[in-house]
Amino acid sequence: MLEFIVFFFFAAVAIVFALVVILHRNPVVGALSLVASFFALAVMYVLLDAPFLAALQVIVYAGAIMVLFLFVIMLLNLQHVAEPNTRPVQQFLGYFASATFAAGLVYYVSKYAVLHALPPTRFSTSAQAIGERLFEAYIFPFEMVSILLLAAIVGALMLSGKAAVAIR
């Protein structure tokens, strides 16, 4: 009973703030709403008996990435001017694609969703279990991702270095 109350409350929070992110004109309000949405999502992980993932969700997304987003938004000091609609076809395609995706999602979720308790699965979400999977079974993709991130950092350094030289 308690779990249902907590679930529906935080599900509502996550959805409402996610809507604010895409509908609100002000980028700072959007970023802060996304933090609230991430936080509500972390509560879902706690309900799924995965406090490790919940903590990581908050540390990585709400605590680190969104602070950087906010930092950049504030530095750019975006003025919210209404942009004229220059690409009507693309806009239509965007709306159409999102609507199709949403409809498909609702259909499949309602088809396969379970409203009763699943049988207990042998699946551990402790830090140790996740670490073992990452560094044994998934070591190659894990290292690939880190190389991808390294490439992004080197790329950023290259770009900013060139720009700094050009200004001088």
Place this chain on the structure above:
Amino acid sequence: MSYAFDTTDIVLSVVKIAVVLLALLNVVPIMVWVERRGSALIQDRPGPNRVGPFGLLQSFADALKFILKEDIIPAGAHKWIYTLAPTFGLLPALTTIAVVPWGRKFFIEEREFLGRTLFEGGRWFEPVIVNVNVGILIVFALASLGVYGIVAAGWASNNKYSMFGAIRASAQMISYELALTLAAVSVLLAAGSLRLTDVVWQQSGTFRLFDTIPIPAWNAFSPAMWIAFVVFVVAGFAETNRLPFDFAEAEAELVAGYHTEYSSMKFALFFMAEYMAMTTMSALIVTLFLGGWDIPWYNEPPTFLGFILSVAAFVAKVALLLFVFVWVRWTIPRLKYDILMRLGWKVFLPLAFLNIVIVAAFIAMRWL
């Protein structure tokens, strides 16, 4: 997720939450008094000494003043975020303490009270609000949200100085969070657990360095982890925005930084958040590096007496660290901003990494 708890557990939890929350709230007026008298002591002047004995009631006078001041919302401010920002700052400061153990667990015997049997079969009382197996990660998760209070306040105020404070705070806190977390990783490697009660247990007892006098097995005294201790304390100062790292406020440059436009109780909330964050940080330093509730050279019995003694030891250690916070604030001047960033990225972050390697080597050599 299945929970197995009965009425006794719920009552005990509520009592724990109430005790910790009240203690945390009461730290604020005491610390304000300590800060003002301490600064006066260090600067060789009397300080507040008119309200009550030794000016002890000065904090209550301050609180009354805050309540009576006009609550101003600037015309250009973003009203919603401006109003909510002080609570963003306060929430992490209030909740983080939940996973920090503040005493030795003890066994409560079954007893009769008013014709009812309490603590049926006896049970262990663990003096921590939630003893989750990822305690330290919860601390960092909540602590990383602390920056939003400052950033939201600075942006919503629509004031250049507030904005500068907010931008500086976000850059600074991201930078030092890395050093802080990595310094804690050393301790977690040694303890082999993310649970803070395990970290404290690992530090109880003594060890002999080169067969001389027994030293308490606290992580700060460990030859493998003292670097992490130094890094953690310095990064802790930066995370709580205290001098010499208070660039979010920097009175000399930014008027009052992110809370320039705030008045009345909203300002008081920022003030409270700062002192609560300091208390939480002190409790965390004590837990991770200074043995938590452990009394050096003494084996606390698993009874009520041992519990009381261990709580007293924990409170004494936290109080000592809080005084260090005040002491440092009035002794060391503010750094320059570029020096702060250089220190964070080029000194403390590599040192934290180095310490992880050292601890790993110690574990590989079976010295820990």
